[in-house]
Amino acid sequence: MKVLLVYPKYPDSFWSFKHALKFIGVKAAYPPLGLLTVAAMLPREWEKRLIDLNVRKLRDEDIRWADLVMISAMAIQKQSVKEILARCRNLGVKTVAGGPLFTMEPEEFPEMDHLVLNEGEVTLPSFLEDLARGTLKRVYTSRELPPLESTPVPMWDLISFKDYATMSIQFSRGCPYDCEFCDITTLFGHRPRLKSVDQMLQELDALYHRGWRGTVFIVDDNFIGNKARLKKSVLPAMIDWMEKRRYPFWFITEASINLADDEELMRLMQKAGFSSVFIGIETPSEESLRECNKFNNVKRDLIASVKKIQNFGLQVSGGFIVGFDSDTPSIFERQIAFIQQSGIVTAMVGLLHAPVGTRLFERLKKEKRLLPGVSFSGNNTDLTINFIPKMNLQSLLDGYRRIVTTIYEPARYYERVLEFFKEFKPARKKSIRMLRFCYVKALIKAMFYLGVLEKGRRHYWRLLLQTLVRYPRFFPEAVTFAIYGLHFRKIFSNLRPQLEGGK
Numbered sequence: 365m366k367v368l369l370v371y372p373k374y375p376d377s378f379w380s381f382k383h384a385l386k387f388i389g390v391k392a393a394y395p396p397l398g399l400l401t402v403a404a405m406l407p408r409e410w411e412k413r414l415i416d417l418n419v420r421k422l423r424d425e426d427i428r429w430a431d432l433v434m435i436s437a438m439a440i441q442k443q444s445v446k447e448i449l450a451r452c453r454n455l456g457v458k459t460v461a462g463g464p465l466f467t468m469e470p471e472e473f474p475e476m477d478h479l480v481l482n483e484g485e486v487t488l489p490s491f492l493e494d495l496a497r498g499t500l501k502r503v504y505t506s507r508e509l510p511p512l513e514s515t516p517v518p519m520w521d522l523i524s525f526k527d528y529a530t531m532s533i534q535f536s537r538g539c540p541y542d543c544e545f546c547d548i549t550t551l552f553g554h555r556p557r558l559k560s561v562d563q564m565l566q567e568l569d570a571l572y573h574r575g576w577r578g579t580v581f582i583v584d585d586n587f588i589g590n591k592a593r594l595k596k597s598v599l600p601a602m603i604d605w606m607e608k609r610r611y612p613f614w615f616i617t618e619a620s621i622n623l624a625d626d627e628e629l630m631r632l633m634q635k636a637g638f639s640s641v642f643i644g645i646e647t648p649s650e651e652s653l654r655e656c657n658k659f660n661n662v663k664r665d666l667i668a669s670v671k672k673i674q675n676f677g678l679q680v681s682g683g684f685i686v687g688f689d690s691d692t693p694s695i696f697e698r699q700i701a702f703i704q705q706s707g708i709v710t711a712m713v714g715l716l717h718a719p720v721g722t723r724l725f726e727r728l729k730k731e732k733r734l735l736p737g738v739s740f741s742g743n744n745t746d747l748t749i750n751f752i753p754k755m756n757l758q759s760l761l762d763g764y765r766r767i768v769t770t771i772y773e774p775a776r777y778y779e780r781v782l783e784f785f786k787e788f789k790p791a792r793k794k795s796i797r798m799l800r801f802c803y804v805k806a807l808i809k810a811m812f813y814l815g816v817l818e819k820g821r822r823h824y825w826r827l828l829l830q831t832l833v834r835y836p837r838f839f840p841e842a843v844t845f846a847i848y849g850l851h852f853r854k855i856f857s858n859l860r861p862q863l864e865g866g867k
Protein backbone atom coordinates (compact mmCIF):
# COMPACT_ATOMS: atom_id res chain seq x y z
CA MET A 365 0.00 0.00 0.00
CA LYS A 366 1.32 3.43 -0.91
CA VAL A 367 -0.14 6.20 1.20
CA LEU A 368 0.27 9.92 0.67
CA LEU A 369 -0.36 12.01 3.77
CA VAL A 370 -1.39 15.53 2.81
CA TYR A 371 -1.51 18.52 5.12
CA PRO A 372 -3.67 21.33 3.67
CA LYS A 373 -2.55 24.92 3.37
CA TYR A 374 -3.22 27.55 6.00
CA PRO A 375 -4.44 30.92 4.79
CA ASP A 376 -2.35 33.93 5.69
CA SER A 377 -3.42 34.36 9.32
CA PHE A 378 -2.33 35.63 12.72
CA TRP A 379 -0.78 32.30 13.75
CA SER A 380 0.70 31.45 10.34
CA PHE A 381 3.54 33.93 11.06
CA LYS A 382 4.02 33.97 7.29
CA HIS A 383 5.48 37.48 7.10
CA ALA A 384 7.85 36.80 10.00
CA LEU A 385 9.08 33.41 8.75
CA LYS A 386 10.58 35.07 5.66
CA PHE A 387 13.15 36.70 7.93
CA ILE A 388 14.61 33.38 9.08
CA GLY A 389 14.13 31.60 5.76
CA VAL A 390 11.79 28.81 6.88
CA LYS A 391 8.53 27.92 5.20
CA ALA A 392 6.08 27.09 7.98
CA ALA A 393 5.68 27.75 11.68
CA TYR A 394 4.63 24.29 12.86
CA PRO A 395 4.92 20.73 11.52
CA PRO A 396 1.82 18.56 10.84
CA LEU A 397 1.99 16.73 14.16
CA GLY A 398 -1.33 14.87 13.83
CA LEU A 399 -0.46 13.40 10.43
CA LEU A 400 3.04 12.43 11.58
CA THR A 401 1.47 10.60 14.54
CA VAL A 402 -1.07 8.87 12.28
CA ALA A 403 1.80 7.84 9.98
CA ALA A 404 3.43 6.08 12.94
CA MET A 405 0.18 4.13 13.54
CA LEU A 406 0.00 2.78 9.98
CA PRO A 407 1.38 -0.64 9.06
CA ARG A 408 5.14 -0.59 9.02
CA GLU A 409 5.36 -2.18 5.58
CA TRP A 410 3.29 0.55 3.87
CA GLU A 411 5.18 3.07 1.78
CA LYS A 412 4.54 6.55 3.19
CA ARG A 413 5.12 10.04 1.90
CA LEU A 414 4.00 13.30 3.42
CA ILE A 415 3.34 16.59 1.65
CA ASP A 416 2.71 19.67 3.73
CA LEU A 417 1.20 22.23 1.37
CA ASN A 418 2.57 25.00 3.57
CA VAL A 419 6.03 23.85 2.58
CA ARG A 420 5.79 22.49 -0.95
CA LYS A 421 3.37 22.06 -3.83
CA LEU A 422 1.24 18.99 -4.35
CA ARG A 423 1.84 17.69 -7.86
CA ASP A 424 -0.52 15.43 -9.82
CA GLU A 425 2.21 12.77 -9.96
CA ASP A 426 2.34 12.78 -6.15
CA ILE A 427 -1.37 11.97 -6.03
CA ARG A 428 -1.11 9.40 -8.84
CA TRP A 429 1.70 7.62 -6.96
CA ALA A 430 -0.64 6.90 -4.02
CA ASP A 431 -3.20 4.15 -3.47
CA LEU A 432 -4.70 6.28 -0.75
CA VAL A 433 -4.50 9.96 0.17
CA MET A 434 -4.90 10.69 3.88
CA ILE A 435 -5.76 14.21 5.00
CA SER A 436 -5.89 15.77 8.45
CA ALA A 437 -7.02 19.35 8.99
CA MET A 438 -8.34 22.04 11.27
CA ALA A 439 -11.24 24.35 10.43
CA ILE A 440 -8.93 27.08 9.10
CA GLN A 441 -7.68 24.73 6.35
CA LYS A 442 -11.16 24.02 4.92
CA GLN A 443 -10.65 25.80 1.60
CA SER A 444 -7.44 23.93 0.87
CA VAL A 445 -9.11 20.61 1.81
CA LYS A 446 -11.81 21.19 -0.79
CA GLU A 447 -9.17 21.83 -3.46
CA ILE A 448 -7.19 18.70 -2.55
CA LEU A 449 -10.36 16.61 -2.60
CA ALA A 450 -11.35 17.85 -6.04
CA ARG A 451 -7.92 16.97 -7.41
CA CYS A 452 -7.95 13.47 -5.88
CA ARG A 453 -11.38 12.79 -7.33
CA ASN A 454 -10.29 13.94 -10.78
CA LEU A 455 -7.29 11.62 -10.63
CA GLY A 456 -9.36 8.73 -9.24
CA VAL A 457 -7.46 8.31 -5.95
CA LYS A 458 -9.37 7.38 -2.80
CA THR A 459 -9.32 9.79 0.11
CA VAL A 460 -9.42 9.26 3.88
CA ALA A 461 -9.72 12.10 6.37
CA GLY A 462 -9.52 12.60 10.11
CA GLY A 463 -8.77 15.35 12.61
CA PRO A 464 -10.74 18.20 14.20
CA LEU A 465 -12.28 19.70 11.04
CA PHE A 466 -13.85 16.42 9.90
CA THR A 467 -14.81 15.27 13.39
CA MET A 468 -16.75 18.46 14.07
CA GLU A 469 -18.36 18.84 10.63
CA PRO A 470 -18.32 15.50 8.76
CA GLU A 471 -21.46 16.37 6.76
CA GLU A 472 -19.53 19.21 5.06
CA PHE A 473 -17.45 16.65 3.14
CA PRO A 474 -19.80 14.33 1.23
CA GLU A 475 -17.11 13.90 -1.43
CA MET A 476 -14.64 12.28 1.01
CA ASP A 477 -14.42 8.50 0.50
CA HIS A 478 -13.74 7.60 4.15
CA LEU A 479 -13.88 9.56 7.39
CA VAL A 480 -11.89 8.26 10.34
CA LEU A 481 -13.15 10.56 13.06
CA ASN A 482 -12.58 11.34 16.73
CA GLU A 483 -9.42 9.89 18.23
CA GLY A 484 -7.24 7.94 15.80
CA GLU A 485 -6.05 5.57 18.53
CA VAL A 486 -9.61 4.13 18.58
CA THR A 487 -10.96 4.54 15.06
CA LEU A 488 -7.86 4.02 12.89
CA PRO A 489 -7.34 0.34 13.91
CA SER A 490 -10.97 -0.45 12.91
CA PHE A 491 -10.42 1.26 9.56
CA LEU A 492 -7.20 -0.69 8.98
CA GLU A 493 -8.84 -4.02 9.90
CA ASP A 494 -11.73 -3.41 7.49
CA LEU A 495 -9.31 -2.30 4.79
CA ALA A 496 -7.41 -5.59 5.14
CA ARG A 497 -10.69 -7.55 4.97
CA GLY A 498 -12.02 -5.50 2.06
CA THR A 499 -15.09 -4.40 4.05
CA LEU A 500 -14.47 -0.67 4.36
CA LYS A 501 -17.25 1.56 5.67
CA ARG A 502 -17.49 5.26 4.92
CA VAL A 503 -17.44 6.57 8.48
CA TYR A 504 -15.51 5.38 11.53
CA THR A 505 -16.41 7.14 14.73
CA SER A 506 -16.35 6.56 18.47
CA ARG A 507 -16.92 8.69 21.56
CA GLU A 508 -14.30 6.70 23.47
CA LEU A 509 -11.51 8.85 24.92
CA PRO A 510 -8.55 6.50 25.05
CA PRO A 511 -5.53 6.82 27.33
CA LEU A 512 -2.51 8.20 25.48
CA GLU A 513 -0.10 5.47 26.58
CA SER A 514 -0.41 3.72 23.21
CA THR A 515 0.13 6.88 21.15
CA PRO A 516 3.36 6.43 19.17
CA VAL A 517 6.19 8.91 18.67
CA PRO A 518 5.49 10.87 15.46
CA MET A 519 7.27 9.68 12.31
CA TRP A 520 9.59 12.65 12.07
CA ASP A 521 11.55 11.14 9.16
CA LEU A 522 8.70 12.14 6.83
CA ILE A 523 9.54 15.84 7.06
CA SER A 524 12.61 18.03 6.89
CA PHE A 525 13.23 20.04 10.07
CA LYS A 526 14.76 22.81 7.94
CA ASP A 527 11.31 23.80 6.69
CA TYR A 528 9.91 24.67 10.12
CA ALA A 529 10.44 27.32 12.77
CA THR A 530 9.21 25.13 15.61
CA MET A 531 8.78 21.45 16.39
CA SER A 532 5.72 20.16 18.27
CA ILE A 533 4.90 17.58 20.93
CA GLN A 534 1.57 16.66 22.42
CA PHE A 535 1.66 15.78 26.10
CA SER A 536 -2.02 15.76 27.03
CA ARG A 537 -5.56 16.03 25.66
CA GLY A 538 -8.59 17.47 27.43
CA CYS A 539 -9.24 20.41 29.70
CA PRO A 540 -11.01 20.43 33.09
CA TYR A 541 -12.77 23.74 32.37
CA ASP A 542 -15.91 24.44 30.41
CA CYS A 543 -15.77 27.72 28.49
CA GLU A 544 -18.96 28.10 26.49
CA PHE A 545 -17.29 28.88 23.15
CA CYS A 546 -14.59 26.21 23.30
CA ASP A 547 -14.68 23.04 21.21
CA ILE A 548 -11.62 21.46 22.85
CA THR A 549 -13.70 19.78 25.52
CA THR A 550 -16.21 18.59 22.90
CA LEU A 551 -13.33 16.93 21.08
CA PHE A 552 -11.18 15.71 23.95
CA GLY A 553 -13.32 15.73 27.10
CA HIS A 554 -12.83 17.32 30.51
CA ARG A 555 -10.50 14.78 32.09
CA PRO A 556 -6.93 15.54 31.03
CA ARG A 557 -5.32 12.42 29.61
CA LEU A 558 -1.55 12.49 29.81
CA LYS A 559 1.33 10.67 28.21
CA SER A 560 3.70 8.90 30.60
CA VAL A 561 7.02 10.43 31.63
CA ASP A 562 8.82 7.80 29.54
CA GLN A 563 6.78 8.72 26.48
CA MET A 564 7.53 12.38 27.00
CA LEU A 565 11.26 11.70 27.21
CA GLN A 566 11.11 9.46 24.15
CA GLU A 567 9.47 12.29 22.23
CA LEU A 568 12.20 14.69 23.31
CA ASP A 569 14.86 12.11 22.38
CA ALA A 570 13.30 11.64 18.95
CA LEU A 571 13.66 15.34 18.17
CA TYR A 572 17.07 15.64 19.77
CA HIS A 573 18.63 12.65 17.99
CA ARG A 574 17.36 13.90 14.64
CA GLY A 575 19.25 17.11 15.28
CA TRP A 576 16.51 19.54 16.29
CA ARG A 577 17.69 22.45 18.45
CA GLY A 578 15.32 25.31 19.19
CA THR A 579 11.69 25.90 20.03
CA VAL A 580 9.38 23.00 20.86
CA PHE A 581 5.67 23.78 21.08
CA ILE A 582 3.81 21.55 23.52
CA VAL A 583 0.51 21.80 21.71
CA ASP A 584 -1.83 20.90 24.60
CA ASP A 585 -4.77 23.26 24.91
CA ASN A 586 -4.16 23.43 28.63
CA PHE A 587 -0.76 22.06 29.65
CA ILE A 588 -1.55 22.47 33.35
CA GLY A 589 -4.77 20.42 33.36
CA ASN A 590 -3.15 18.01 35.85
CA LYS A 591 -0.79 20.13 37.95
CA ALA A 592 -0.03 17.39 40.48
CA ARG A 593 1.43 14.99 37.87
CA LEU A 594 3.38 17.80 36.27
CA LYS A 595 5.01 18.82 39.53
CA LYS A 596 5.60 15.34 40.85
CA SER A 597 7.05 13.55 37.86
CA VAL A 598 6.85 15.17 34.45
CA LEU A 599 8.64 18.48 35.00
CA PRO A 600 11.39 17.01 37.25
CA ALA A 601 12.12 14.44 34.51
CA MET A 602 12.17 17.16 31.83
CA ILE A 603 14.51 19.28 33.96
CA ASP A 604 16.91 16.38 34.36
CA TRP A 605 16.76 15.63 30.61
CA MET A 606 17.34 19.27 29.67
CA GLU A 607 20.21 19.82 32.13
CA LYS A 608 22.07 16.77 30.87
CA ARG A 609 21.89 18.09 27.32
CA ARG A 610 22.56 21.73 28.19
CA TYR A 611 19.11 23.03 27.30
CA PRO A 612 18.81 22.21 23.59
CA PHE A 613 15.14 23.23 23.47
CA TRP A 614 12.96 26.02 24.75
CA PHE A 615 9.34 25.15 25.25
CA ILE A 616 6.22 27.11 24.53
CA THR A 617 2.73 25.96 25.46
CA GLU A 618 -0.83 26.97 26.39
CA ALA A 619 -2.31 27.14 29.88
CA SER A 620 -5.09 28.62 31.95
CA ILE A 621 -4.54 31.77 34.04
CA ASN A 622 -4.50 29.83 37.33
CA LEU A 623 -0.89 29.04 36.45
CA ALA A 624 -0.23 32.35 38.23
CA ASP A 625 -1.51 30.83 41.51
CA ASP A 626 1.12 28.12 41.64
CA GLU A 627 4.64 29.42 42.20
CA GLU A 628 6.15 25.95 42.45
CA LEU A 629 4.70 25.03 39.07
CA MET A 630 5.99 28.22 37.44
CA ARG A 631 9.43 27.69 38.99
CA LEU A 632 9.56 24.14 37.66
CA MET A 633 8.39 25.20 34.22
CA GLN A 634 11.05 27.87 34.08
CA LYS A 635 13.70 25.39 35.17
CA ALA A 636 12.51 22.90 32.55
CA GLY A 637 13.12 25.49 29.81
CA PHE A 638 9.66 26.93 29.23
CA SER A 639 9.92 30.39 27.77
CA SER A 640 6.39 31.32 26.74
CA VAL A 641 2.80 30.46 27.48
CA PHE A 642 -0.40 31.34 25.63
CA ILE A 643 -3.29 32.13 27.95
CA GLY A 644 -6.94 32.69 27.11
CA ILE A 645 -7.56 35.99 28.86
CA GLU A 646 -10.61 36.68 26.66
CA THR A 647 -11.87 39.93 28.18
CA PRO A 648 -11.43 42.35 31.08
CA SER A 649 -15.23 42.41 31.49
CA GLU A 650 -16.38 40.31 34.47
CA GLU A 651 -19.89 40.10 33.00
CA SER A 652 -18.60 38.68 29.72
CA LEU A 653 -16.32 36.23 31.56
CA ARG A 654 -19.28 34.96 33.58
CA GLU A 655 -21.41 34.79 30.45
CA CYS A 656 -18.93 32.45 28.76
CA ASN A 657 -18.31 30.44 31.93
CA LYS A 658 -14.64 31.43 32.15
CA PHE A 659 -14.68 31.31 35.92
CA ASN A 660 -10.94 30.85 36.23
CA ASN A 661 -10.53 34.44 35.07
CA VAL A 662 -13.25 35.93 37.26
CA LYS A 663 -12.61 37.69 40.56
CA ARG A 664 -8.92 38.08 40.00
CA ASP A 665 -6.64 40.90 39.06
CA LEU A 666 -5.87 39.60 35.58
CA ILE A 667 -3.07 42.10 34.97
CA ALA A 668 -1.37 41.15 38.23
CA SER A 669 -1.68 37.46 37.29
CA VAL A 670 -0.08 38.07 33.88
CA LYS A 671 2.77 40.06 35.43
CA LYS A 672 3.40 37.39 38.00
CA ILE A 673 3.82 34.79 35.26
CA GLN A 674 6.16 37.17 33.40
CA ASN A 675 8.14 37.60 36.64
CA PHE A 676 8.73 33.86 36.60
CA GLY A 677 10.47 34.15 33.25
CA LEU A 678 7.52 33.16 31.08
CA GLN A 679 6.40 35.42 28.28
CA VAL A 680 2.60 35.55 28.17
CA SER A 681 0.83 35.72 24.85
CA GLY A 682 -2.90 36.07 25.10
CA GLY A 683 -6.21 35.43 23.41
CA PHE A 684 -8.89 38.14 23.58
CA ILE A 685 -12.46 38.09 22.34
CA VAL A 686 -15.06 40.73 21.57
CA GLY A 687 -18.68 40.11 20.64
CA PHE A 688 -20.06 38.66 23.87
CA ASP A 689 -23.70 39.48 24.60
CA SER A 690 -22.58 41.36 27.74
CA ASP A 691 -20.08 43.55 25.86
CA THR A 692 -20.97 47.24 25.92
CA PRO A 693 -19.50 49.92 23.59
CA SER A 694 -16.78 50.62 26.17
CA ILE A 695 -15.31 47.13 25.71
CA PHE A 696 -13.02 48.20 22.85
CA GLU A 697 -11.21 50.88 24.86
CA ARG A 698 -11.07 48.54 27.86
CA GLN A 699 -9.46 45.81 25.78
CA ILE A 700 -6.87 48.23 24.39
CA ALA A 701 -6.03 49.57 27.86
CA PHE A 702 -5.79 46.06 29.30
CA ILE A 703 -3.53 44.76 26.55
CA GLN A 704 -1.21 47.78 26.83
CA GLN A 705 -0.94 47.56 30.61
CA SER A 706 -0.43 43.81 30.68
CA GLY A 707 2.64 43.85 28.44
CA ILE A 708 1.14 41.01 26.41
CA VAL A 709 3.02 41.62 23.19
CA THR A 710 1.39 38.89 21.11
CA ALA A 711 -2.27 39.61 21.68
CA MET A 712 -4.60 37.63 19.44
CA VAL A 713 -7.84 39.57 19.43
CA GLY A 714 -10.70 37.81 17.68
CA LEU A 715 -14.41 38.09 17.15
CA LEU A 716 -16.49 35.60 19.09
CA HIS A 717 -17.35 32.53 17.02
CA ALA A 718 -19.66 29.64 17.72
CA PRO A 719 -18.00 26.45 16.47
CA VAL A 720 -20.30 23.47 15.87
CA GLY A 721 -20.59 21.22 18.92
CA THR A 722 -19.97 23.93 21.52
CA ARG A 723 -22.47 24.97 24.17
CA LEU A 724 -22.42 28.44 22.62
CA PHE A 725 -23.52 26.99 19.28
CA GLU A 726 -26.40 25.14 20.96
CA ARG A 727 -27.50 28.25 22.88
CA LEU A 728 -27.45 30.47 19.79
CA LYS A 729 -29.32 27.82 17.84
CA LYS A 730 -32.07 27.82 20.48
CA GLU A 731 -32.15 31.60 20.36
CA LYS A 732 -32.35 31.42 16.53
CA ARG A 733 -29.27 33.62 16.19
CA LEU A 734 -27.10 31.38 14.01
CA LEU A 735 -26.59 32.74 10.52
CA PRO A 736 -27.78 30.18 7.97
CA GLY A 737 -25.08 28.82 5.69
CA VAL A 738 -22.21 30.50 7.59
CA SER A 739 -19.90 28.08 9.34
CA PHE A 740 -16.93 28.84 11.58
CA SER A 741 -13.98 29.70 9.36
CA GLY A 742 -11.44 28.64 11.99
CA ASN A 743 -9.86 32.08 11.77
CA ASN A 744 -10.97 34.43 14.54
CA THR A 745 -9.35 37.41 12.87
CA ASP A 746 -10.87 37.24 9.39
CA LEU A 747 -13.91 39.34 10.28
CA THR A 748 -16.43 36.62 9.66
CA ILE A 749 -19.10 35.95 12.26
CA ASN A 750 -21.53 33.03 12.26
CA PHE A 751 -24.24 34.43 14.52
CA ILE A 752 -26.22 37.62 15.11
CA PRO A 753 -24.45 39.56 17.86
CA LYS A 754 -26.34 41.58 20.48
CA MET A 755 -24.25 44.64 19.67
CA ASN A 756 -24.95 46.36 16.37
CA LEU A 757 -22.77 44.54 13.82
CA GLN A 758 -21.23 47.67 12.38
CA SER A 759 -20.29 48.97 15.83
CA LEU A 760 -18.75 45.59 16.64
CA LEU A 761 -16.66 45.54 13.45
CA ASP A 762 -15.61 49.17 13.87
CA GLY A 763 -14.63 48.54 17.48
CA TYR A 764 -12.71 45.43 16.53
CA ARG A 765 -10.82 47.35 13.85
CA ARG A 766 -10.00 50.03 16.40
CA ILE A 767 -8.48 47.48 18.78
CA VAL A 768 -6.29 45.65 16.27
CA THR A 769 -5.08 48.74 14.45
CA THR A 770 -4.31 50.52 17.72
CA ILE A 771 -2.44 47.74 19.52
CA TYR A 772 -0.31 46.93 16.49
CA GLU A 773 0.60 50.46 15.44
CA PRO A 774 4.38 50.69 15.97
CA ALA A 775 4.38 53.19 18.86
CA ARG A 776 1.85 51.24 20.96
CA TYR A 777 3.28 47.87 20.04
CA TYR A 778 6.87 48.73 20.98
CA GLU A 779 5.62 50.40 24.16
CA ARG A 780 4.14 47.03 25.07
CA VAL A 781 7.41 45.24 24.37
CA LEU A 782 9.17 47.55 26.86
CA GLU A 783 6.38 47.05 29.38
CA PHE A 784 6.97 43.32 29.08
CA PHE A 785 10.75 43.63 29.50
CA LYS A 786 10.13 45.52 32.74
CA GLU A 787 8.53 42.41 34.24
CA PHE A 788 10.34 39.61 32.43
CA LYS A 789 12.81 37.74 34.63
CA PRO A 790 14.12 34.69 32.79
CA ALA A 791 16.62 32.36 34.43
CA ARG A 792 20.22 32.58 33.30
CA LYS A 793 20.63 29.05 31.98
CA LYS A 794 23.63 27.56 30.28
CA SER A 795 21.70 27.14 27.07
CA ILE A 796 23.37 25.93 23.93
CA ARG A 797 21.30 28.41 21.97
CA MET A 798 23.58 29.03 19.03
CA LEU A 799 24.05 32.14 17.01
CA ARG A 800 22.80 30.73 13.75
CA PHE A 801 23.52 32.29 10.39
CA CYS A 802 19.75 32.63 9.80
CA TYR A 803 19.45 34.83 12.92
CA VAL A 804 22.18 37.14 11.66
CA LYS A 805 20.41 37.33 8.31
CA ALA A 806 17.13 38.04 10.11
CA LEU A 807 18.75 40.87 12.05
CA ILE A 808 20.13 42.48 8.89
CA LYS A 809 16.78 42.14 7.08
CA ALA A 810 14.96 43.58 10.09
CA MET A 811 17.29 46.58 10.13
CA PHE A 812 16.44 47.22 6.50
CA TYR A 813 12.67 46.61 6.51
CA LEU A 814 11.81 47.95 9.94
CA GLY A 815 14.58 50.49 10.36
CA VAL A 816 14.64 51.96 6.85
CA LEU A 817 11.52 51.12 4.86
CA GLU A 818 8.71 51.06 7.44
CA LYS A 819 6.78 54.19 8.37
CA GLY A 820 7.20 53.52 12.09
CA ARG A 821 10.99 53.25 11.84
CA ARG A 822 11.55 55.99 14.41
CA HIS A 823 9.79 53.85 17.02
CA TYR A 824 11.75 50.79 15.97
CA TRP A 825 15.09 52.51 16.56
CA ARG A 826 13.80 53.84 19.87
CA LEU A 827 12.89 50.29 20.93
CA LEU A 828 16.34 48.95 20.03
CA LEU A 829 18.10 51.82 21.76
CA GLN A 830 16.04 51.56 24.93
CA THR A 831 16.51 47.79 24.98
CA LEU A 832 20.27 48.14 24.59
CA VAL A 833 20.46 50.69 27.39
CA ARG A 834 17.97 49.18 29.86
CA TYR A 835 17.67 45.48 29.02
CA PRO A 836 20.67 44.54 26.83
CA ARG A 837 20.22 40.80 27.32
CA PHE A 838 16.76 41.04 25.73
CA PHE A 839 18.09 42.45 22.46
CA PRO A 840 17.33 39.22 20.52
CA GLU A 841 13.79 39.27 21.92
CA ALA A 842 13.36 42.92 20.89
CA VAL A 843 14.32 42.12 17.29
CA THR A 844 12.08 39.03 17.28
CA PHE A 845 9.12 41.01 18.59
CA ALA A 846 9.73 43.74 16.02
CA ILE A 847 9.58 41.12 13.25
CA TYR A 848 6.39 39.61 14.71
CA GLY A 849 4.92 43.11 14.85
CA LEU A 850 5.47 43.53 11.13
CA HIS A 851 3.62 40.24 10.53
CA PHE A 852 0.69 41.29 12.72
CA ARG A 853 0.43 44.69 11.03
CA LYS A 854 0.37 43.02 7.61
CA ILE A 855 -2.34 40.61 8.74
CA PHE A 856 -4.55 43.38 10.03
CA SER A 857 -3.87 45.78 7.17
CA ASN A 858 -4.82 43.01 4.72
CA LEU A 859 -8.08 42.66 6.60
CA ARG A 860 -9.03 46.27 6.27
CA PRO A 861 -10.88 46.00 2.91
CA GLN A 862 -12.87 43.04 4.27
CA LEU A 863 -13.70 45.03 7.38
CA GLU A 864 -15.04 47.84 5.30
CA GLY A 865 -16.75 45.40 2.97
CA GLY A 866 -18.47 43.86 5.98
CA LYS A 867 -20.24 47.07 6.87
Ligand code: SF4
Pocket residue numbers: 539540541542543546547548549585586620644
Ligand atom coordinates in the same frame (compact mmCIF):
# COMPACT_ATOMS: atom_id res chain seq x y z
S1 SF4 B 1 -9.58 26.86 29.55
FE1 SF4 B 1 -9.07 26.99 27.37
S2 SF4 B 1 -9.04 24.86 26.63
FE2 SF4 B 1 -10.09 24.87 28.62
S3 SF4 B 1 -12.27 25.00 28.12
FE3 SF4 B 1 -11.53 27.09 28.45
S4 SF4 B 1 -10.90 27.86 26.41
FE4 SF4 B 1 -11.11 25.62 26.30
